[in-house]
Amino acid sequence: MNKQKFFILDGSSLLYRAYYALPLLESGAGVYTNAIVGFSNMLVKLLNDWRPDYLAIAFDKGKHTFRTDMFAEYKGTRKPMPEELRSQVPMLHELAEAWGVPLLELEGYEADDIIGTLANKAVAQGMKAYVVTGDRDALQLVKPDLTVLFTKKGISDLAVYDEAAFQAEYEGLDPIQLIDLKGLMGDTSDNIPGVPKVGPKTAMKLIAAYGSVEQVLLHIEEISGKALKERLRENQQQAVLSKQLATIKLDVPVEFDRESFALGLDGEALNKFYGRYDIRSILRYVKKLASMYAGGTAGHSGAEGDEAARKLLEITLLQTEKEGRSLARKAAKCGSIYLVPVAEGKVPRRRLLAVAVALADAGGKRPELYYFSCNEDGCDDGGMDSLFAGMEMAEADQEPAAAVAKNPAWAAFAAALSNEKITKYLHGMKEFYLAGIEMSGRVVDLELTGYLLNPSASRYAVEDLAERYGSSNVIEKADGWQQAELAGWQCLVLADVAKAMTDKLAALGMTKLYEEIELPLVRVLADMELAGIRVNxxxxxxxxxxxxxxxxxxxxxxxxxxxxxxxxxxxxxxxxxxxxxxxxxxxxxxxxxxxxxxxxxxxxxxxxxxxxxxxxxxxxxxxxxxxxxxxxxxxxxxxCRVHTTFNQTVTATGRLSSSEPNLQNIPVRREEGRHIRELFEPGEGYDLLLSADYSQIELRVLADMSQDENFLRAFRQQEDVHARTAAEVFGVAIDEVNGELRRKAKAVNFGIVYGISDYGLAQDLHIPRAEAKDYIDKYFAKCQGVKSFIDKVVAEAKENGYVLTRYGRRRDLPAIRSSNFNQRSLAERMAMNTPIQGTAADIIKLAMIRADRALRNAGLKSRILLQVHDELVLEVTKDELAQVKVLLQEAMEKAAELSVPLTIDINTGENWAEAK
DNA sequence: AATGTCACG
DNA sequence: ACGTACGTGACATTC
Structure with missing residues (x-):
C-alpha cells in the first residue's frame, strides 16, 4: 500500500516568492499584485499534481499578519496600495481557514525549524514527507521518504529534490553536510559570516576531505596553503557559530497533530472566500478540487461536469480504422476540414498527442467535431490530467508520451490529409511536420495568417484570433474543459474565422507572400529544428x-x-x-x-x-x-545535439527568432566570446560546418529600394561601401579613406538602416550632437537617392498608416500620426527600418526554401541547421562540399533580383568558430 | 512581473 | 521643446 503523503509549506518564503512571481491581477479590489492569488495557484497545482493527504503551513512568528504593505502593491510604481483598498485584500489566515489548513508558528523558532521537526515526525510515523519552500537551505533535510520541493521560476514551478536528485547535483555530499559548507563559506543573504575568503570551491574541498566543520578544525595543521590555514585558525569560533546558524532545528516543541493536518476541502468555504474577493482565476477550480478532496478522502471522481461540457460540444472520439476511413470519406465530400494539433514536449521529444477535426457543411449548421487521441479508449487520461490547460504538470517520472500516430483511426484518416481536393485550415502547421505528417492540397495555417495580418501582435493563439476576427457564432469557452473539448472548441473558432482572415489576407495583397514564402518555409524550419546542431x-x-x-x-x-x-x-x-x-x-x-x-x-x-x-x-x-x-x-x-525553436510569428519585421536556446546570439564580436562557437560542430556522419552569409544585404536592399547612385555604383563596381560613403561624405578620394573615416561612415550607414537621428549617431560615435547632425546633413546632400527614399517611406507611412516590404509584408504603424513626439519619432524610425530589415528577411527566407529544395533535389545529405538573419549554417560532408557551395550560391544569390548583385561569403571549418 | 544588463544581426 | 538609434532572447536580481 502506498504511504500517506504529508506536505508542509514554508509560508514565509513562498509568500515572498508569490509576491514577485505574480501576474497583474484584476479583482474586486482593483488592479494590483496579490501574493494570496499566487499562493492559491500554487496550492491548487500542488493538490492537483501531488494529491497530498495531510497539509500544513509554517511561518516565522508574526509574519503571516502581513497583508497589504508587503504583499499587495500597485504594479510598476511599487507604491504601497492606497489605504482605502487595504481592507479589501484577503489576509492569509482567512485563506488558510477557507482551505481548512492549519497555520503553524511558534515564538522563538523559525518556519524552517517547525518544518524540519514536523517533516521528520511524519517520516517517523511511516508517511512520506514533502517540504515545499523557496529557500534552498531546506535541502539539508533531504533523506529517505523526505523530499524537498523547491520553487524554480515563479511559484508553481517546483524542482523536486529527493535523494537521487540531490546526489545528481551535490555529488558525494550528504544533505546534512550543506550546513558544514555554509559554516565555512557563509551566506551574505542570511547574514552568516563563515570564514573570510573561503568560497564554495574551498569549502567543498575541505568538507569532501574531512566531512564536517569540526573535523576540519581538528585537522587544520594538515591543510595546505599558508593563508588558508591561518584564516581557519583565526576564525574557528565563527565557523562553528555559522554552522549553528545554518542548521535547521529538529527539536521544536510541536506536536504532529494528524487530525488537524488531514486535508478535507469544503467547497462552500472556498467559494465564499474566493467569491468574496472576486478571484475568478481560482473560483473555476474550486468545484473540481472540492470533489477531489470531498470529506477528507482523496477521490478521483468529478467527471460529471466534463460529461456535460462534452455533450454540449458533441465531440466524437475516434478509435478504429473504420471510423477514420469513414471520416476521410466524409471530409472529401465537404471539401474542407479544420485541424487543431495538441502537442507537448520539446524537440526531439515533442509528441503530437491528439488532433481535433471539424467538418463544416455548406448548410451553415454548426460544424461536426471529431477527436483523435493517443489512448486505448480514445479518451485523454483523466488520472494525472490537469485541472488547467495552461500549466505544466510536475515532471516527476513521466513516461514518454504516446502519440496520436498510434491511433488506427488517425492512420486511416491520413487519406484525407493527402487528398489534394480537401482544403486544410489549421493552426500551427509546424506541429504536423515535427510529427512527420505531410499534407497535400491547399493548407491555410491561420496562425501564420494571423501573423501576416498583424505582425505586431504578441500572440496568435486560437483564443486571440477568436477575439480579433471572430463572430458571435461560436459558443463560449467553458471552464473545466479537458483537452478534447478545448481543441474541439478551437476547431469551431477556426471554422468561424477562416473566411474573414483569408479574405483579409487577399485584400491586403499577401496571399502570394503566404503561399510562396511563409508556408513553404515551415517545412524547412521543422527540419532544421529536428536536425539540431551537435555540441562538444x-x-x-x-x-x-x-x-x-x-x-x-x-x-x-x-x-x-x-x-x-x-x-x-x-x-x-x-x-x-x-x-x-x-x-x-x-x-x-x-x-x-x-x-x-x-x-x-x-x-x-x-x-x-x-x-x-x-x-x-x-x-x-x-x-x-x-x-x-x-x-x-x-x-x-x-x-549531444541542441534543438532550438525557430519562431516564425514573433518579430514585427518578418525576421525569425530563435529560442531555447537562442542560437542567433552566440558570441562572435569579441575574442573571449568567440570560443563559445568552438563548441558547435558537425554531427555524426558529417565532416564540416559551413557558414554562408550575405554580404551587406541590408545596404544592398537600401540601394535597390532607393536607387541611390552612390550605392548602386558602389555595389555594382564591388567597392567597399563604407569607404565609398566616407569618400562622399568627407570629400576625399576612396583610397584616401582611413580607418577612422570609414568607421564613422559605417556608423552613419547603420544609422540610415535603423532610422537615423543625430542623437543616436552621436551616442554611437561618442561625438557631440552637432557634429553628428553635420555628418547626416552631408550624407543626405551627397546621397540624395537615400534621402528622398526615406522621406518617401515616412510620407507614405503617414498617408497609409503602414509600410510594406518588397514582397508585400505589411506592418501597421498607427503611432506615426501620434501627437506624442516620442511615439511619433519611434514610428518614423520603424517606417524607415522595417522595409529594409523586412525585405532582407523575405530574401533569406526565400533563399532557405530554395537551398533546401536544391539540396533535396540533388539527393544530398548535407543540410541547413541554423539561420542567423543574414547567414545560414549547414553541416556538410567532405565529398558534397564543392557541390553544396555551388548550389548555395545559386540559391542565395539568385533568391531575389535586385538592381545590385547579391553576394555571399562561404566559410567552412571543423566548428562554427572556424567557419567564419 | 519588472528591471537592468548584454549577447547577436 | 521633446530626448531615441532598428530587431530580437536569456539571465540574475528584486527584499
Whole structure:
C-alpha cells in the first residue's frame, strides 16, 4: 500500500516568492499584485499534481499578519496600495481557514525549524514527507521518504529534490553536510559570516576531505596553503557559530497533530472566500478540487461536469480504422476540414498527442467535431490530467508520451490529409511536420495568417484570433474543459474565422507572400529544428571549469578592491559600492537608481582599478550563465545535439527568432566570446560546418529600394561601401579613406538602416550632437537617392498608416500620426527600418526554401541547421562540399533580383568558430 | 512581473 | 521643446 503523503509549506518564503512571481491581477479590489492569488495557484497545482493527504503551513512568528504593505502593491510604481483598498485584500489566515489548513508558528523558532521537526515526525510515523519552500537551505533535510520541493521560476514551478536528485547535483555530499559548507563559506543573504575568503570551491574541498566543520578544525595543521590555514585558525569560533546558524532545528516543541493536518476541502468555504474577493482565476477550480478532496478522502471522481461540457460540444472520439476511413470519406465530400494539433514536449521529444477535426457543411449548421487521441479508449487520461490547460504538470517520472500516430483511426484518416481536393485550415502547421505528417492540397495555417495580418501582435493563439476576427457564432469557452473539448472548441473558432482572415489576407495583397514564402518555409524550419546542431560536451565542460575559475578570481579581486563582499551581479549593490563607498562620479541614472552599464563603466575606466575587473566579471559571467550553463541542460544526452525553436510569428519585421536556446546570439564580436562557437560542430556522419552569409544585404536592399547612385555604383563596381560613403561624405578620394573615416561612415550607414537621428549617431560615435547632425546633413546632400527614399517611406507611412516590404509584408504603424513626439519619432524610425530589415528577411527566407529544395533535389545529405538573419549554417560532408557551395550560391544569390548583385561569403571549418 | 544588463544581426 | 538609434532572447536580481 502506498504511504500517506504529508506536505508542509514554508509560508514565509513562498509568500515572498508569490509576491514577485505574480501576474497583474484584476479583482474586486482593483488592479494590483496579490501574493494570496499566487499562493492559491500554487496550492491548487500542488493538490492537483501531488494529491497530498495531510497539509500544513509554517511561518516565522508574526509574519503571516502581513497583508497589504508587503504583499499587495500597485504594479510598476511599487507604491504601497492606497489605504482605502487595504481592507479589501484577503489576509492569509482567512485563506488558510477557507482551505481548512492549519497555520503553524511558534515564538522563538523559525518556519524552517517547525518544518524540519514536523517533516521528520511524519517520516517517523511511516508517511512520506514533502517540504515545499523557496529557500534552498531546506535541502539539508533531504533523506529517505523526505523530499524537498523547491520553487524554480515563479511559484508553481517546483524542482523536486529527493535523494537521487540531490546526489545528481551535490555529488558525494550528504544533505546534512550543506550546513558544514555554509559554516565555512557563509551566506551574505542570511547574514552568516563563515570564514573570510573561503568560497564554495574551498569549502567543498575541505568538507569532501574531512566531512564536517569540526573535523576540519581538528585537522587544520594538515591543510595546505599558508593563508588558508591561518584564516581557519583565526576564525574557528565563527565557523562553528555559522554552522549553528545554518542548521535547521529538529527539536521544536510541536506536536504532529494528524487530525488537524488531514486535508478535507469544503467547497462552500472556498467559494465564499474566493467569491468574496472576486478571484475568478481560482473560483473555476474550486468545484473540481472540492470533489477531489470531498470529506477528507482523496477521490478521483468529478467527471460529471466534463460529461456535460462534452455533450454540449458533441465531440466524437475516434478509435478504429473504420471510423477514420469513414471520416476521410466524409471530409472529401465537404471539401474542407479544420485541424487543431495538441502537442507537448520539446524537440526531439515533442509528441503530437491528439488532433481535433471539424467538418463544416455548406448548410451553415454548426460544424461536426471529431477527436483523435493517443489512448486505448480514445479518451485523454483523466488520472494525472490537469485541472488547467495552461500549466505544466510536475515532471516527476513521466513516461514518454504516446502519440496520436498510434491511433488506427488517425492512420486511416491520413487519406484525407493527402487528398489534394480537401482544403486544410489549421493552426500551427509546424506541429504536423515535427510529427512527420505531410499534407497535400491547399493548407491555410491561420496562425501564420494571423501573423501576416498583424505582425505586431504578441500572440496568435486560437483564443486571440477568436477575439480579433471572430463572430458571435461560436459558443463560449467553458471552464473545466479537458483537452478534447478545448481543441474541439478551437476547431469551431477556426471554422468561424477562416473566411474573414483569408479574405483579409487577399485584400491586403499577401496571399502570394503566404503561399510562396511563409508556408513553404515551415517545412524547412521543422527540419532544421529536428536536425539540431551537435555540441562538444567535453569542450563545454572544460570551458565551464576554466571560466568558473576566472570568475572566482575576479570576484575575489573585486571584493578586496571594494573593501567588502557584495553581489557583483546586482546592479543595485554594485551601484552602492561604486558611487557611495568609492565615491566615483555618477554618470547616469536609471529609474530605480544608479546606472552601471558598459557605457558608464567605460567612462569610469581610468578612475579606479575596480572598473576593469567588473567589466571582465560581467563578460565572463555572461558567457558562463547564458552560453555554458544555459545551454548545457538543453543538450540531448543521447545525441549531444541542441534543438532550438525557430519562431516564425514573433518579430514585427518578418525576421525569425530563435529560442531555447537562442542560437542567433552566440558570441562572435569579441575574442573571449568567440570560443563559445568552438563548441558547435558537425554531427555524426558529417565532416564540416559551413557558414554562408550575405554580404551587406541590408545596404544592398537600401540601394535597390532607393536607387541611390552612390550605392548602386558602389555595389555594382564591388567597392567597399563604407569607404565609398566616407569618400562622399568627407570629400576625399576612396583610397584616401582611413580607418577612422570609414568607421564613422559605417556608423552613419547603420544609422540610415535603423532610422537615423543625430542623437543616436552621436551616442554611437561618442561625438557631440552637432557634429553628428553635420555628418547626416552631408550624407543626405551627397546621397540624395537615400534621402528622398526615406522621406518617401515616412510620407507614405503617414498617408497609409503602414509600410510594406518588397514582397508585400505589411506592418501597421498607427503611432506615426501620434501627437506624442516620442511615439511619433519611434514610428518614423520603424517606417524607415522595417522595409529594409523586412525585405532582407523575405530574401533569406526565400533563399532557405530554395537551398533546401536544391539540396533535396540533388539527393544530398548535407543540410541547413541554423539561420542567423543574414547567414545560414549547414553541416556538410567532405565529398558534397564543392557541390553544396555551388548550389548555395545559386540559391542565395539568385533568391531575389535586385538592381545590385547579391553576394555571399562561404566559410567552412571543423566548428562554427572556424567557419567564419 | 519588472528591471537592468548584454549577447547577436 | 521633446530626448531615441532598428530587431530580437536569456539571465540574475528584486527584499
Amino acid at each position: 560536451c567535453r569542450k563545454l565542460q572544460q570551458q565551464t571549469e576554466q571560466v568558473a575559475e576566472k570568475i572566482a578570481a575576479l570576484a575575489k579581486e573585486i571584493h578586496s578592491l571594494a573593501g567588502r563582499e557584495f553581489n557583483i551581479s546586482s546592479p543595485k549593490q554594485l551601484g552602492e559600492v561604486l558611487f557611495e563607498d568609492l565615491k566615483l562620479p555618477v554618470i547616469k541614472k536609471t529609474k530605480t537608481g544608479y546606472s552601471t552599464d558598459v557605457e558608464v563603466l567605460n567612462e569610469l575606466y581610468n578612475k579606479h582599478p575596480i572598473i576593469s575587473k567588473i567589466l571582465d566579471y560581467r563578460l565572463w559571467t555572461k558567457l558562463k550563465s547564458t552560453y555554458l550553463d544555459g545551454i548545457a541542460p538543453l543538450i540531448d544526452s543521447r545525441t
